Amino acid sequence: MAFLTPDKTRIFCGVTVKEKIIPDGAVWQKDSGVYKKGSKYKSERLLSGGTGEVKYVTIHNTGRVSHSPQTTDAEQYTRATWPNCNMNDVRVHYYVDSVEAWQNLKENEVGWHSGDGNTGPGNGTTIAIECIMNGSGDDDDTASEDNCARLAAGLLLKYGLTHDELVSHYKWSRLRGGSKYCPAYILPHWDQFKAKVKAYMDEFRSSEEEEQPGTATDPSEDDTPTGAQDYVPAVGDRIKILPEAERYYPGGSRIPQWVKDDYIHVITQILFRGKPVQKGGKTCVLLGKKIAVGGTEVIAGINTWIDQQLIQKL
């Protein structure tokens, strides 16, 4: 089976998001349980009674799946949903794993994930994120949860919500007298996860406020190549990510190959609230702008913090 090709790829709050929205008008390609071939495949309704208003972000966990090393868990779940029709009636907005996120639904449309039917607030008013983990707490679990926290934080900010509108599937289940323990791997440390999402919200809000247009320095001022060993990064520096770098920092997301091969990045921030930023025990810098290799135009960057030892000044 061929892997899916996303319709669009964007970087959102440091997460690579690949869009493959289930098309409007999609129908079941086969009979599946109570669903008959040819019947409507997704709800095709807007959230909150048709207004499209996003009121919460709902977090779920689902397990890892075996797949070719050339693809990801999130791609596999997305493909199983559409076009393969192998996910029963589960429809979520995002699947996220240790590498990337895949978007299956428009953010303002109704999904099917909270077990509260056509009229419940879980399905009816929220964006659903399925965070793919196996509960071992290994590096991939940590990175998946980190990507999930970034995505959730970005969505809460985007829709003017607070971290109190970050909710679990369990919340919606209990509202109906149920006890569906989901997200099973995150719920045991839910308060910690929520604090992390809040911290990302603060960070993203602040980096928007602190970003100063036009502060990039002329690269010709300093044309001496500097080795990674003694390099002291500065805002405006143009850098390449070292080819051997695997994750942005210990415990952070994996760095997609195209981020290393296809772009020169520009450092846009080195301090947060006046202090150097430590992640995974490493001092990090923010890559807020990028330039395609061979191009000249400075465009929006991956907006991700990276260990300063993993970059080389150009």
Ligand SMILES: [Zn+2]
């Ligand atoms: Zn769930």
